[in-house]
Amino acid sequence: MPDIHDRIRTEVMDKERALWTALTSAEPASEIIKLSNSYANFLWPKKEVLTFQDEKKFRRALKAPFHRFDTYELQDVRIIIMGLMAATVTCTVDATRDNKRWRATSHTTWSQASDGEWRICTHQETRI
Template sequence: MVGSIHERIREDLLAKERRLWTALTSADPGPEIKKMCNEEANLLFPKREVLHLYSKPSISEALKPPFHHFEEYELQEVRVIVIDLMAGTVTYKINARRGQDVFRGTGSTTWSQGSDGEWRIVVHQETLL
C-alpha cells in the first residue's frame, strides 16, 4: 500500500513541477506562482535576492512583466523524493533557452500538502552551472 501512495505522490509532485515551469516560462508568471506558494515560501533564483510573499520586491512584483525567465526548458535527471505523505522534493538538471542564450543549471522544489489537499511550494531554488 505504501508503494502505491508514494507513486501517487511522485506523480502529483511531477505534475506540480511541470505546472511551475509552465508558469515560469509564461509572459506573466507572478500571479500563478503566487497561487502555488505556501505562505512561508522562499524562491531562490540566480543573481536575485530571496523572494517570498512579503519580500521587497514581493514574488508578484519581481515576476511581473517583462520578467520572462526562459522561452523553453527541459528538465533532466528528475528525482522525486517523498519526505512523508505531506511533503516531497523534486530535483533535476535544467537546460533552458532565452533568445540565443543557453542556460544550464540545477533546480529543486520542496512541496508541502496543505489541509485543503493542495500541494504548495515551500522552497524553489535554481543554480546556474
C-alpha cells in the same frame, strides 16, 4: 492501483511542471503565488531571497524577461518523498531563449496543504 508513493510522485511532478510552465511565461507571479504556501521562499540566481511578505516586490522581481524561455526541459529529475505530505524535486533545467542556452539545477520542496493540494515551500535555482 498505484501505491501511495507512486501517486505522490505523479502529483508532485505535475505540480513541478506547472511551476516551470509558470516560470517560463511572460507574467509568472500570479500563477506561482497560487502554487505556493503563503510562507514560501524563493532563491533565484542574482536575486535576494523573495517571499510574499512584500507581494509588490515579488511581482516586480518576476517581470519579463525573467525566465521567459522559448523551450525548457527538466532533466535528471529526482523526487524524494519525505512523508505522506512532503516531497522535494531536484533536477537540471535546460532552456533556450533566442537560440541562447540557459542551464541550472533546481530544487523545489512541496508540502500537501489541508485541502489536499501540493504547494511550494521553497524553490531554488543555481545556474551551471
